Amino acid sequence: MTRSFELEDGRGGGAPGIVGALRRALRRLRLGSPIVVVSGLPRSGTSMVMRMLAAGGIPAVTDGERAADEDNPLGYFELEQVKALGGEQEPRWLAAAHGRAVKVISFLLDKLPPGHDYRVVFLHRNLAEVLASQKKMLARRGETSTTSDERMTELFEEHLGKVRRLLREDPRFEALEVPYAEVIADPGTQAERIARFVGLPVDAGRMAAAVDPSLYRNRA
Numbered sequence: 001m002t003r004s005f006e007l008e009d010g011r012g013g014g015a016p017g018i019v020g021a022l023r024r025a026l027r028r029l030r031l032g033s034p035i036v037v038v039s040g041l042p043r044s045g046t047s048m049v050m051r052m053l054a055a056g057g058i059p060a061v062t063d064g065e066r067a068a069d070e071d072n073p074l075g076y077f078e079l080e081q082v083k084a085l086g087g088e089q090e091p092r093w094l095a096a097a098h099g100r101a102v103k104v105i106s107f108l109l110d111k112l113p114p115g116h117d118y119r120v121v122f123l124h125r126n127l128a129e130v131l132a133s134q135k136k137m138l139a140r141r142g143e144t145s146t147t148s149d150e151r152m153t154e155l156f157e158e159h160l161g162k163v164r165r166l167l168r169e170d171p172r173f174e175a176l177e178v179p180y181a182e183v184i185a186d187p188g189t190q191a192e193r194i195a196r197f198v199g200l201p202v203d204a205g206r207m208a209a210a211v212d213p214s215l216y217r218n219r220a
Contacts, residue, residue, distance in 0.1 A: 031117040033099035034174075036198050039106050040123030041156060043133035045180035046103050048211065049121055050077035052183075052191060053101040055210035056202040061093060061102040071137045074212065078103055085111035099200060106163050109173075118173050119198050122163075125180035127153050187211035 027034075036058060038049045051074055054060045060077050068075045081093055082104055090113045097116075104112065112118060131149050138144060145152070167175035176197040183190040191207035 027117045031115070034117040034119045034199050035094070035097045035099075036101040036200065037109070037112070037118050037120045038101055038103045038123070039109055039120055040125070041106055041130050041160070043130050043137065044123040044125040045178075045183065046105075046123050047072050047074070047076050048180075048183065048215070049123060049178065049194070050101060050103050051075065052187075052194070052207040052210045053198075053202065056191070056195065056204065056207035058198065058200055058202050059100045061097050061100050070140060071133075073215070076103075082108065090115075101198075106159065109163060110166055110170075112172060114172055116172070120167060120173050120175040121194055121197070122167065122175055122177050123180055124177050127156055129180075130156070181216075183211060184213050184216045 036053060038046050038053070040046050050060055050062075054077070061079050062077050063079050063081070065080045066076045066078050079093065079102060081091060082102065085091065085104070085108045094113070094116060106122075109120070128149075131152055135145070147155075167173050174197075176193065178190060178194060187208040188204070191204040191211075195202045195204040195207065
């Protein structure tokens, strides 16, 4: 069973609030406005949080290339160029992403280049629900997975362990875990948490109102 984490000061231990605030202020002076990175496994609720942030007033870095469909009827909020992270040159879109939100799948977090203040909102969802949602998406596309649920769970847990270490130890990141089920159950509280964390002007009430509980369709 994977363990959750909450790293609002970004350095894996919980510096006192005033110290964390001072560190964030210094980072802001040095690096400019943060880039809000919404991340997690596929089908973990990242599109929902991107929609929340956009509703609250933080523009989404997206190209609209992936249209809404039955799996994500309210949209994916993706940028196709994110898939090219890890190349030799820094992506040009990063310079315009300060003060905005961008979705980066967990498998690409380590490819984000240094020199930016990344505030990572990391979605945590029950792995059985993630797998069920992925299966339904594949079925709609006429595809099937050749890997058993047990093996996929092992692979995801191993990957999440690596991501947690990255977010705890790498100075590029400050991170906040957001439990998907708790956003659905209490969007107001989770919207307030996210709003405090991102360090940008945002309307938490509008964020909470953007949550659609009817889209929680794969429950463990």
